[in-house]
Amino acid sequence: MTRFSFDLHATDGRARTGKITMQRGEIRTPAFMPVGTAATVKAMKPESVREIGADIILGNTYHLMLRPGAERVARLGGLHNFMKWDRPILTDSGGYQVMSLSDLRKLTEKGVEFRSHIDGSKHMLTPERSMEIQRLLGSDIVMCFDECPRADRPRDEIAASMELSMRWAKRSRDGFDSGEGHASRSALFGIQQGALDEDLRRVSAQKLIDIGFDGYAVGGLAVGEGQEAMFGVLDYAPEMLPKDRPRYLMGVGKPDDLVGAVERGIDMFDCVLPTRSGRNGQAFTWNGPINLRNAKFAEDQEPLDPASDCSASRDYSKAYLHHLHKSHEILGAMLLTEHNLAFYQALMQKMRDAIAQGTFTAFAAEFRHNYLSK
Known part of the structure; x- marks a missing residue:
């Protein structure tokens, strides 16, 4: 082999x-x-x-x-x-x-x-x-x-x-x-x-x-x-x-x-960042990182990424994730860690696809526009 x-x-x-x-x-x-x-x-x-x-x-x-x-x-x-x-x-x-x-x-x-x-x-x-x-x-x-x-x-x-x-x-x-x-x-x-x-x-x-x-x-x-x-x-x-x-x-x-x-x-x-951030209430998204401890998410019924293949990203509301982290529940760290790692793997797949298709420059520009626009 x-x-x-x-x-x-x-x-x-x-x-x-x-x-x-x-x-x-x-x-x-x-x-x-x-x-x-x-x-x-x-x-x-x-x-x-x-x-x-x-x-x-x-x-x-x-x-x-x-x-x-x-x-x-x-x-x-x-x-x-x-x-x-x-x-x-x-x-x-x-x-x-x-x-x-x-x-x-x-x-x-x-x-x-x-x-x-x-x-x-x-x-x-x-x-x-x-x-x-x-x-x-x-x-x-x-x-x-x-x-x-x-x-x-x-x-x-x-x-x-x-x-x-x-x-x-x-x-x-x-x-x-x-x-x-x-x-x-x-x-x-x-x-x-x-x-x-x-x-x-x-x-x-x-x-x-x-x-x-x-x-x-x-x-x-x-x-x-x-x-x-x-x-x-x-x-x-x-x-x-x-x-x-x-x-x-x-x-x-x-x-x-x-x-x-x-x-x-x-x-x-x-990098330890996606796992460490997950334990501390930070989620990475295509529109930039967000802090789910923030009060503005307390009644946000949208998931982190409805299009994701990852259940943690797709099936749980930001309101629930906010509650878990404010309550110091272990499940909050588990779900956000899984979401963050899934986001990182999805990012790598999108980069692999863009390189293979010869569209990496356009992908990188669009990613930065969305991710850094805050």
Whole structure:
């Protein structure tokens, strides 16, 4: 069976649509991956995640290594068996979460020593250990271990961080390849770094290409730099990466971020926003986001999207959703999470269709007109 392949079906400008094929299934691109941080997409059953159109989900190395532990997950049959998800899973390397613990970690050439945010226990995460954890989890797409500095750091610090990440990328490659059984049925993605600096991005891309990966991520964005700066980097960064491999923008984002990034050649995304917003009363719609806690929805009998295939979007009134969230009922979080994830998957399908039909420019303009017109 195919370990990993990526086939481009159509392009429209720089926007691309295609298909990743792996042993556990196909991933239609552009793809949005719901985030299943701790072996669960919050407030969703795995079968419901599949029903709304997701081909792949994301798991978090940092959180799973701390609880319940990668070795335990392996003893229980791997992450897919543990959480009853039989489709592909991408696991991030743990680097971003570890780096965010600035006062709980110590960075060296070897890796990162840190204390757990749960119980204060001490851990060491290296490129080799990150690869081992992702192997124990049974990840289908494994991410290299890297450092993700803030974009506002001095250039010399960003350059040093990028060079360190590239050395860690080579060690990740070697560590991944040493797990022969897992490596024979999974894929490894490298992560481009360099913050907002075009020259550093170019150096990073070339070093990754020299090492060789199944796919490439644009890292170091969505860390507070704002959409304009992010799009500025995406105007050039994806084109530095191989055209015949998928390009993944990590941690992005809002619906208009996704449209703008696809417009610039990105194929894969993940973000906690649709699930987090669902738990907090925010719904994404084709006319922009709305806050269902707002009193104006208290007697609104219209559903969020009467044309949707998703029951949560189509069959419940805004008045009822308003009541659930004001009453802090669990069902409110469940329904809005499902609606938001269904909206994101519908957006990806509309983009795939528009690219295939050669109408992506018109689609993007209409989407922005409706979504940002408030």
